[in-house]
Amino acid sequence: MTPKELKQILQALVEHGVSELTLETPDYKLTVRRGGEVQVVAVPQVVAAPASQVQVAPAPVPAPAAEATPPTPPPQEAPRGGEKAEECPGCVEVKAPIVGTFYRAPAPDAPPYVKEGDRVEKGQVLCIIEAMKLMNEIESEISGIVKKILVQNGEPVEYGQPLFLIQPL
Known part of the structure; x- marks a missing residue:
């Protein structure tokens, strides 16, 4: 998968409000969950590689400092x-x-x-x-x-x- 293809997938997730996506090819299996973790499984080795938490869209931050700032406008x-x-x-x-x-x-x-x-x-x-x-x-x-x-x-x-x-x- 090229970086451009990955970028398009991530943009589509955000634009359409999709919370989970699984993509399987003969070479790999990619599962993306918004606000969760990303797992890439290589085939035929079937090795799970959990990545650090990746956020596809901005997530609300419940910290008191964030509440002191003015409300953020919509993503557009x-x-x-x-x-x-x-x-x-x-x-x-x-x-x-x-x-x-x-x-x-x-x-x-x-x-x-x-x-x-x-x-x-x-x-x-x-x-x-x-x-x-x-x-x-x-x-x-x-x-x-x-x-x-x-x-x-x-x-x-x-x-x-x-x-x-x-x-x-």
């Missing part, structure tokens, strides 16, 4: 998008297409893909989001100037969370 509107877009009128938000961990560079000792102020072209890699041990390259949807990077390296990101503000050329 990014939780922090409105505030950040106001910082850069006319800028386009690049949002996280999946849940995972944000990385600015392909390796810890490598330079970042982009920095604030860099010019980017449509299709250029901006960052990587690691999801379920797969590295997913996130590409720019437009050509422009990177005005703001909204996420710190190594920080977890949610589906639909703004990552970059890009001013179109």
Whole structure:
């Protein structure tokens, strides 16, 4: 399964409110439960590899600190998008297409893909989001100037969370 196919499956789960999905092929069996665990079973070895808890969609957090913040809008509107877009009128938000961990560079000792102020072209890699041990390259949807990077390296990101503000050329 390619990272792109996995990304499409995860997006479909979120968009359609599916709570559980099992996919079997001759090579593997994949079961995804929202808010639960993910198991991948390789065939013919039949070895279960439980992964750490993977959340496909943002889950409510019952911590008192979360209650002190204003209520979050529906998933169609990014939780922090409105505030950040106001910082850069006319800028386009690049949002996280999946849940995972944000990385600015392909390796810890490598330079970042982009920095604030860099010019980017449509299709250029901006960052990587690691999801379920797969590295997913996130590409720019437009050509422009990177005005703001909204996420710190190594920080977890949610589906639909703004990552970059890009001013179109």
